Amino acid sequence: MSVLETLKMRGFIDQTTHEEELEEYLGQKGMSCYIGFDPTASSLHVGSLVPIMSLAHMQRAGHRPIALVGGGTGLVGDPSGKTEMRQLLTPELVRQNAEGIKAQLARFIDFSDDRALMVNNADWLVGLEYIPFLRDIGRHFSVNRMIKAESYRMRIESEEGLNFIEFNYMLLQAYDFYILSRDHNCMLQMGGSDQWGNIVAGIDLVRKMEQKQSFGITFPLITTSSGAKMGKTAKGAIWLDSERTSPYDYFQFWVNSDDRDVARFLALFTFLPIDEINELGNLEGAELNSAKAVLAFEATSLAHGSEEAEKALAAAQSMFGSRAIPSTLLPSSSIPREAAAGKADSVPETSFDPAVLEEGIAAFKLFAEVGLANTGGAARRLITQGGAYINNERVETFDYSVSMADMKDGEILLRAGKKKYHKITI
């Protein structure tokens, strides 16, 4: 099966240009392809996994992925898919963010021996001179065409309008493609479906500058079945950085996937064989839940390593109960399948001054302090509504005094709602 077919079957493809020629391009060995990553934050999040995974698939197929960090374009801001102008970043911040992103990509893609490249478009964009750029590059662009691009049209018609700096974004991204095609013989750019206009502009530019054929692939916008954008929760994005989103929370994010998303996510976010995923069919109840555990385990292994994934699984099992995972379910997964009572050591933990506990602290204060509720008021509500537990026993009154007497095995286990835990130690 060709990479293109693999990607297609796994749900990575929204549109491609020149499908037959592209198939031919990828039919050769060691071809390059690139995706741009915005350095808007120092960490990538789950929303970037589709591009990352597609690069990883390319590498597995013997090609050379190029990850382009938008250190230059990040200074401008891409209007695509955004309804308002983005906050402009300082060069210093962009550089820091690019560093963080690089480290994360390395978990998914092997950068050793030039098997993959990391480039930063600041290297060629920042020093550009306006007049030469206009004369050499700008002249190839028709404003008439540009304003017809979906990304611009949306903004032109919006209340917010389109700022000139953003209007230039397309030229810069097209220029990136031209540079990579010229310097690295990279003739394929991939990106989110909102990048279609920018990618096509790049293909046109490469043709005009170099008289060469290049290609584009876009990914579908991944939404959850409930319609939400992938990777965004009310608490914010799910980050790939373990400092921002702990491996346990990351694991939990995947377990909490909507039923309808499980098979699709397994195809997109794990490397498990597609035919095993297709065999899932219409699982229900506990089995489906096990499939979610596999999804979570595999996804966590990719982002944080199998050791962290095992810890997260064990922690989840000790909180929510453990059940064996049938060996026929996604057999290629290395998830531990025994029903095991693990030790919960991935639960957030706060250690307290013994004096505080000697004296006793009001339950609602404790919940607020430890972060299980945002404010004292919220904590009171939580308790009043019966959503607070200490050592898995419901807290009856908000001013219940938590003290040493509540210590069990050297810790107090707090729980808010069904899923949020916190340990108190001294």
Place this chain on the structure above:
RNA sequence: GGUGGGGUUCCCGAGUGGUCAAAGGGAGCAGACUGUAAAUCUGCCGGCGAAGCCUUCGGAGGUUCAAAUCCUCCCCCCACCA
């Protein structure tokens, strides 16, 4: 630069002197039901040890017993014109 419209709590959005911590919706949180899912129903949804008090309606001043609401200046956004 001119003219007009606008900036309200996480988001959308009502509110044109007291009855406003501010309608309604969404999101969110908790409970029930479950499978750590979805849907549904119920309650909550600025802060405070909860009585009362304090902080909020772009910003700063002012009028008034009383201001999201009136006045002045400023900042920002949008539309049309230039």
